[in-house]
Amino acid sequence: MPAKFQRNSPHDLVKIGLITGQGGHSEGIWARKMNPAEGQIRTTGMLLTHAFTIKPDMKARFQTSFPDVEMVANPVDMIEHIDGVYIDDINAISIYPQLARPFLEAGIPTFVNRPFATSLTKGQEMIDMAAQFGTALLTASTWEYSEGVGDLRARAAEMPILGYVAHNSMSDYYSHGLHGVWYIHAILKDEIKKGRGRMTAAAYHTPDWRTSPGMVVFEHESSEIGYYGALHMASGADGNAYMRIFGDHHGDAEARIPARPLEFQYNTWNAMQLVTQQMIETGVSPQTGDEMMEKLAMFLLPFYSILEGGGDRVERSVLDHWELPAPGPALMKGDHPADSAFQAPHTDAELDALLNML
Numbered sequence: 079m080p081a082k083f084q085r086n087s088p089h090d091l092v093k094i095g096l097i098t099g100q101g102g103h104s105e106g107i108w109a110r111k112m113n114p115a116e117g118q119i120r121t122t123g124m125l126l127t128h129a130f131t132i133k134p135d136m137k138a139r140f141q142t143s144f145p146d147v148e149m150v151a152n153p154v155d156m157i158e159h160i161d162g163v164y165i166d167d168i169n170a171i172s173i174y175p176q177l178a179r180p181f182l183e184a185g186i187p188t189f190v191n192r193p194f195a196t197s198l199t200k201g202q203e204m205i206d207m208a209a210q211f212g213t214a215l216l217t218a219s220t221w222e223y224s225e226g227v228g229d230l231r232a233r234a235a236e237m238p239i240l241g242y243v244a245h246n247s248m249s250d251y252y253s254h255g256l257h258g259v260w261y262i263h264a265i266l267k268d269e270i271k272k273g274r275g276r277m278t279a280a281a282y283h284t285p286d287w288r289t290s291p292g293m294v295v296f297e298h299e300s301s302e303i304g305y306y307g308a309l310h311m312a313s314g315a316d317g318n319a320y321m322r323i324f325g326d327h328h329g330d331a332e333a334r335i336p337a338r339p340l341e342f343q344y345n346t347w348n349a350m351q352l353v354t355q356q357m358i359e360t361g362v363s364p365q366t367g368d369e370m371m372e373k374l375a376m377f378l379l380p381f382y383s384i385l386e387g388g389g390d391r392v393e394r395s396v397l398d399h400w401e402l403p404a405p406g407p408a409l410m411k412g413d414h415p416a417d418s419a420f421q422a423p424h425t426d427a428e429l430d431a432l433l434n435m436l
């Protein structure tokens with residue numbers, strides 16, 4: 079098992095391995111922050127050293143962009159060289175548990191990009207593996223660690239919650255609607271622990287999850303009376319989010335991620351990267367397994383509503399044996415979703431070959 083990262087000098091960098099593919103965030107954002115081009119400032123203490131891609135054309139493209147990163151033939155070849163791993167190939171989401179297993183078994187802190195899993199069963203499998211081997215695991219949205227979440231979280235703990243309204247910019251629900259869902263969870267997660275906030279039902283009210291606008295209604299439990307929240311997902315509004323919690327006559331509370339905040343990349347993208355770096359250095363996840371599973375359920379249930387229930391209200395229990403298809407032609411209608419995650423899906427043969435390799 080690789081030794082746990084130890085900082086011996088202020089200049090030490092955390093070595094990162096990566097499993098990536100088209101539609102992920104590594105090529106365009108995270109890898110460029112870890113391995114800044116000449117003349118750009120370093121904004122994290124992480125260095126991408128090794129990477130794996132399923133498709134040869136993606137490998138060639140990634141290698142051209144990051145020539146100093148060693149491209150490996152098998153994901154497990156990275157293990158002895160890295161301190162932490164990012165799993166960021168949304169087209170391989172159906173096999174994320176198998177991709178995560180070698181790293182979790184080896185004690186390598188593991189970040190799994192959203193939406194974490196295609197079913198509660200597969201999400202729980204990764205949670206259980208992490209617990210079994212004592213390895214830190216995280217799945218997260220940039221919005222969860224953005225400005226304003228902590229303030230509204232604190233206010234929510236002090237007030238009766240009668241309901242809320244939230245918004246988030248999206249292309250389609252699969253690719254970016256999740257940001258708004260997990261933003262809501264980040265604000266309510268302390269309340270969920272107290273028994274007033276766990277999601278019990280949801281409905282996807284707009285006609286098509288593939289295009290904006292989207293609208294999700296959540297039902298939440300409470301120790302007294304349940305409450306409802308609405309998430310509106312627009313497009314063409316820059317990256318932004320907002321939430322307003324309705325309280326009693328003592329007042330409401332709200333927070334937002336500005337559409338174009340000063341130094342956007344530092345206030346949003348970098349915040350989550352530093353949290354992930356901290357997890358890798360300390361071996362302690364900033365989120366519990368229960369929190370990650372609640373976030374996953376909140377993402378999947380609106381999908382069940384629109385795919386299986388015609389947009390009607392559905393109970394949480396329907397997720398017990400249901401699986402969301404991975405991005406690909408089966409979910410497309412015409413040219414939508416237009417997000418890159420749907421443009422280059424893996425074939426069954428490609429995924430089977432990777433599973434055999436592992």
